[in-house]
Every structure is written in structure tokens, then in C-alpha cells.
Amino acid sequence: MIKLNFLKINGVEIKSNFKFQLFWIIALFFFIFRVFISTQNSIVSEIINETLLTFTFLSLFFYLLDLIHSKPIDPLALVINVGILNAIMFFLLTFSKAIFGLWYNQAEAQISNPGILYNLISFIYSFEILSSLAIILLAFKELYFYRQKKNVSTYFNTMIVFFFLASFSGTLKNIPDLSYIKDTFFIISILLIFINSIRISWIAFLVKKEKISLLILSVIISILFVVNLANGSSSSNHSQVMLEFSPALSHFFKVMMTYGAIYFSILFFTTLFHLPTAEAFDRKAQEVNFLQYFSKLIMESVDFKELADTVTEIAIKVCNANAAWIAWKEGNEFKSLANKNIGYYDANNLTKFVFDNNLGKISDDSFIINLKKYFTRLELSEELFFLTAAPLKAHNEIKGYLFAAKKNDISFDDEDKNAIDTFSDYASVAIENSILLEESIEKERLEKELDVAREIQRKILPAENPKFDKINISSVFIPAFEVGGDYYDFFKISENKLGFIIADVSGKGISAAFIMAEIKGIFESLAKTIERPKEILIKANEILERTLDRKNFVSAAYGLIDIKKEKLFISRAGHCPIVLIRDNIIENLKPSGIGLGLNFGQQFINSLEEVEINLKDEDTIVLYTDGITEAKNKNLEDFGEKQFEKILIENCSLNADEISNKVIKEVTLFSQNNSQHDDITLVILKWKQKKLINVNLGEVPSLDGMELDNG
Amino acid sequence: MAEFSTSIKDAGDVNVVYLKGYLDAHTAPILENTFSNLIEKSKYSIVVNFKDLSYISSAGLGVFMAFIEKIRDNSGDIKLTTMSDKVFNIFDLLGFPLLYEIYKSEEEAINKFSETKKLENR
Secondary structure, three states, rough: OOOOHHHHOOHHHHHHHHHHHHHEEEEHHHHHHHHHHOOOOHHHHHHHHHHHHHHHHHHHHHHHHHHHOOOOOOOOHHHHHHHHHHHHHOOOOOOOOHOOOOOOEOOOOOOOOOOOOHHHHHHHHHHHHHHHHHHHHHHHHHHOOOOOOOHHHHHHHHHHHHHHHHHHHHHHHHHHHHHHHHHHHHHHHHHHHHHHHOHHHOOOOOOOHHHHHHHHHHHHHHHHHHHHHOOOOOHHHHHEEEEEEHHHHHHHHHHHHHHHHHHHHHHHHHHHHHHHHHHHHHHHHHHHHHHHHHHHHHHOOOHHHHHHHHHHHHHHOOOOOOOEEEEEEOEEEEEEEEEOOOOOHHHHHHHHHHHOOOOOOOOOOEEEEEEEHHHHHOOOOOOOOOEEEEEEOOOEEEEEEEEEOOOOOOOOOHHHHHHHHHHHHHHHHHHHHHHHHHHHHHHHHHHHHHHHHHHHHHOOOOOOOOOOOOOOEEEEEOOOOOOOOOEEEEEEEOOOOOEEEEEEOOOOOHHHHHHHHHHHHHHHHHHHHOOOOOHHHHHHHHHHHHHOOOOOOOOEEEEEEOOOOEEEEEEEEOOOOOEEEEEEEEEOOOOOOOOEEEOOHEEEHHHOOOOEOOOOOOOEEEEEOOOOOOOOOOOEEEEOOHHHHHHHHHHOOOOOOHHEEEEHHHHHHHHHOOOOOOEEEEEEEEHHHHHHHHHOOOOOOOOOOOOOOOO | OOEEEEEEEEEEEEEEEEEEEEEOOOOOHHHHHHHHHHHHOOOOEEEEEEEEEEEEOOOOOOOHHHHHHHHHHHHOOOEEEOOOOOHHHHHHHHHHHHHHHEEOOOOHHHHHHHHHHHHHOO
């Protein structure tokens, strides 16, 4: 086998340059020898001549081999190259008579006046032939090995060896008795040419268009080879020059022309026979290509819409349709998407028509429908005569149908049906993947969003409870997975005044968290300038009118403890009642008031009441959100107010933190088999009068009962 | 998750919307759709029957707030009827009885619509 691997080891460039230089050096020697030295026909000179010729040929061949392997091989380009070289040779051969006629005596076919000029021209001429032959041989070699699966180099190499033998045996022209050797080699060469010319499997991989051009090319080229062979026959000037230049080259020329003529004739007929099946082959090849492309896409595609577009685009090609779309199931209806070459109206219309009339029994198989008889009824904007559809399945359920339609008169055949069937299977897998991916992305996005919301909430709520001598404060907040929008805060207005708020924003998640943040800002600033709960709530509602969506609202309760006056003021805007425990008795403080954001007019102001309570020692104020009372067990029963009140009473003698712990423990126990749906907030404030006595011994605590002042 | 559904009864000029199941942040869009559809058809006299509603969350209440303005601007109303004590309690805490007419029975609510109509015609 002709070694070509060694030049791939390293430094291809250097080696090919080296070959290039080698070629030119040898060629130069050859040139000098031919033009200036060789004048007599001695055996020695002939041997030197043929040796130099051989080396020139080989060095050129290997140099070109490197060159050709630097790019991927295109068989058709090789064929065209062979054709061009042949055409050039054809012209050279035609003009050889005119050129060399100067030196030839036509009658005697003898060189009349060989001189330097003749030597020069004959060298250039022969060198051209030699180069062309080298390129043609290289082209044949490449074509021979192109797309060859088995190692078949032996046949080719044997043929080349016989080519050389046939060529060089021609040198023995001086011994006529031995001419049979040359003939034998020549005949064997031709036989080998036939054997090797059959290996042209590469044409199978050409598409139909390429096959047609190959057919035309091979006819022209094989004729050119034959003509060149005929022109180069022994009586022509070309033959004379060749024989004089080098008998081996002259014979090699004939062998190569024969090879070409045979090869391209066989190529022509083979291509001709391949032509009828070319379309089917193309189609299969295309199908395979599409599926390959598509399976690659499955791995990469993320976007469902993008995928749907690709599906319809390929569907058109796969089953030779004019238009395609996907009818996607949404609820009980099919909606068209990824329409290709068809309007939204037409696609929807056709889909609806097919399923309303049950034309293609909704099944697992694809179907073909002839639309001709329904055409007038359909009122389509374009003429579509045939329809085929295949189901798209995900999770073993039909999610939609892949539709393809044709404009022309030829119906879809079984081949098309099979193609769309196979393709829809692939598409189903892809679609299923993309749905799963989209779901998990959506889930992830939601979780991220909730993380953000929880983070906002955590930062909004007070990090610690304010410290007062006479108020024992406890607060607990347990966030739900979906942020519920609970908010509580304390505002230490002065050493003697504590403002506090509990609120619950409607809705969940990030939107609730944002409203919470707003509420915090509003109350934080209002608490500094306004003391009375009712006024604060009225002002807050006013501010919220500008920003709050109509469907959002906030339930809130705001309280103020005046330590000096030992009074509690409280207002409630739609929030759960405020629990007051005094002497083991529970009182639900429920001053009237509409939730913030439910009404922005006088109605809100009118409805709002403010309760004023004279605090007694051990009074316990409990603020909570419905996350506690609506905590659910596995039977979806509520924890309830009764249970809540019971725990409060039972533990009212404990301090605020202990009461809070008891409540949370019970709620957690109750709802342990169910997930927490809403935030839980519990704020407990316990009035400790005695502490004040310890500090200010002289002062007698007021033991007034409580009063209820309607605001 | 608990399910939620709505159904509509055409009672002359009045449309009665029946709520069933759990109305929370996840199911609120269903009720939103129901109201949107009614408004699209210019049906502004709506009675909502809470008979089969087992739970309503703040997001559920928000749905009523989202539509009431538009409906009242078109001289319609949403009247609420047949609430369980538990559901009523939630409405009551938030002060809804001040903003909405809440009736014990569906007929009462429907009649209230025809009464106001008569008054208007007079």
C-alpha cells in the first residue's frame, strides 16, 4: 500500500515542503539532463532518463498526496479535476501536431532538427503530460479508497505495479522479440483495471442531484479518455515526441488513458443504474439525518416552543408536505402551535374539523385524510388537499397531534405515513423531556422565589424584643413553606411608650413579602409621629391606597402601651381579635374595623374603633394570626379558637415565653401530620405592675378595672 | 391539595355563583375567571352562594375585592349568601359585612336585586 500515514506523525508542513523541494530538485536535474546533456541514444542515457522520470513522477505524486489529504475528499471534485486535466491534454494533443510539425518530417516521421528549442518545448510538453498523469492517478487512487470499508489495497497496488511493468517493458523497443512481455503486462493491467473499476461504491452516497451531474461528467470524461487514447496513437506527433522523450511515459500514458476510459464507462453505467433508486436512497439518508439531528436536539433543547418549531419544520421535510403544525391538547380542546406554512386560523380550523367529525379516529396510529370532498365546507384560505397526522405522547398519554398537509394532488403514501409515525415517536420523547425540564425549572424558580420571600420576611421582622421593666414580651414566628405575609413589630416610642403591630398580608409568596416590606416602612415612620392606634391605621390606609392592588389587603391590629398611665390603646383593622387574659378570664377584644386596603373612604374611618384599657397586674395581651387557629391536622380540622383559649387560660400564670411555648407545642402537635399552610405568629405581652413597685416604692398602683371606649 | 370549583345558575337578571371546596391562593384564579366571564357578558348582578365552601383564605377574599369596583360602577353588585359560621367569621373579622350585603338565603339576595331594580324604575 502506498504509505501516507507517516506524514501525519508530526510537522506535516515541514514534510510537505521537503517533498515539494525534492520534487523541484529532481525536476531540475531532469530538465538539465533533457535539454542540455542527452543528445545521443545510448542505453546508459536512456536508463538515466527513465530513472529521473520515475523519480520526478513519484516525488510529484507524493507531494500532491499530502496536498490532497489536507482537506476532506469530495469525490465529485476529484472527477471534475480529472475531467479538466483531460480536457487540457486533449487540447495539447490537438495542438501537438501544429507545435511539433515544425520539426517533423511528416512523410518519414523523423525528427529533422532537434535542438535546444525542441528539447525545451518537448520537455515542457511531456512534463505537462507527466504532471497530469500523476494527478489523474492520484484521483483514481483517492476515488478507489474513498468510502471503502475493507482493506482492498492489494488489488490497487498490484495494478500500479503492473502499470509500471507495462510502461517500462515498453523501453525494450530495441529488442522486438521481447515485445510480447510488454503486451502481456499490458493485458494483465487491463484486466486489473476492470477488477478495480468495479469498486465504485462511493457513488451510492451521492444525492440524486450529484448523481445526475456525475452521469453527465462520466460520459464526457470517458469520451475524452478514448479520444486522448486515439490521438496519442503511434502515428501522431504526440506519440513521436513521447517515444523520443521517454518510451515508458508514452506507454504509461496509454495505460492511464485506457484506465480512465474503462473506469469512467463503468462509472457511467453504474450511476445510470443507481439513478432510479437515488430518490429513495436520498430520502432514507435524509430521514436518518433528520433523526440524528433531532436526537441531538433532544439533548440540547430547553425551550418547548423552540422544540415545537423544529418538530414541524422537520415534519414537512420528512413526509414531503407543504405545511405542518402541532395540535396541542389544552383541556378538552386542541390548540394549534408552531404553525409552519399555514395560518393560525386554517390550522385551528382543520384540527377542529378532524376531531369534531372524528375523521381520523383518535387513536394511537397515524392517519391520512383526503380533504377534497370537504374542501368547500372548510373555507380554508389556502388549498390543502391531503392531511396526515400522528399522535404525540408524553407520560403514555396523547398530548397532541403532529399534523402535516399537502397542497398538490398527490396523496401522502405509506412511506410518508411511516416517516411521520417514526418522527412523531421521536418528537414525543423530545416533548416529554422538555415538559419535564420546564416543570422542574418552574419548580426551581418558585422555590428560589420563595427563598427570596422568606429572606425578606426574616429581615423585616424584629431581631429581638424590646426590653421594658414592666412588660414581659415574647414573640414567635414560624414561617410556612409558602411565605404567608405575617408581620409583627414593636416601636419603642419612648421609655414609657411601646407601640406594637401585628398584621397579615393577603396572598402568599413574594408579592405578600413585598407588601409586608411596605407595611413595615409605613408603620415604622408613622409610629414616630402618631401615637394613637386609630389615627395610625387611618393614615396607613390612606398611604396604601396609592400602592395596593385592589385584590390585596392587610389585616392589622395596632396597640400602644403607655407605661406611665398604665393604659393600653388598641385598634383593629380586620385582624383576629386581641386576647386579653385577666384573672383567668379570657376576653376577646374585637373593636370594629375594616381591613386595610378594603375601603379607602369614610367607611373605613367610621368603622374604626379604639379600645382603651387600664392595665392590671398580670394582664396578658395575646396577638396572633390565623396561622394558629387555622392550623390543620391530617383530617383538615382546624386547631380552633376554643383550643387556643383553653391553653392560654391553663397557662396564664406563666410568663410570656412559657405561655408562648405551650401554645406552639400544642399547635405543632396538633398539625404534625399535615404541612403548615400559613405563617404562625404569636406575640404575648404581659403587664408586670409589681416590678414598678419594686422600683418606685412610693407609688401606689392603680387597680382600676378596664374601660371600653369606642373611638 | 383540596379542590375548588364554581358553577353558575342563571336566575333571570341575576346570576348565582356557587362555590365549592377550598378557596385559597392556588384556587383563587378559578373564581377570578368565573367573575371575568360574567363581566365580559355584562352580567353585573351576582349572587355568590357559599353553601358548599369549606374554607376561604385571604387570597380568596381578595377576588371579591378585585371585581367589586367594576361591578358597582356598572350599577351591579355582588351579594353573598348562605355562609357557614366559620366562613362568615372570616368575612366578619375583616369587616366585609360593612362592604358587602350578606344574606342568609339565596332567594333573599335575588329578591334584593329585583327590589332595587323596581326602585330604580320608579
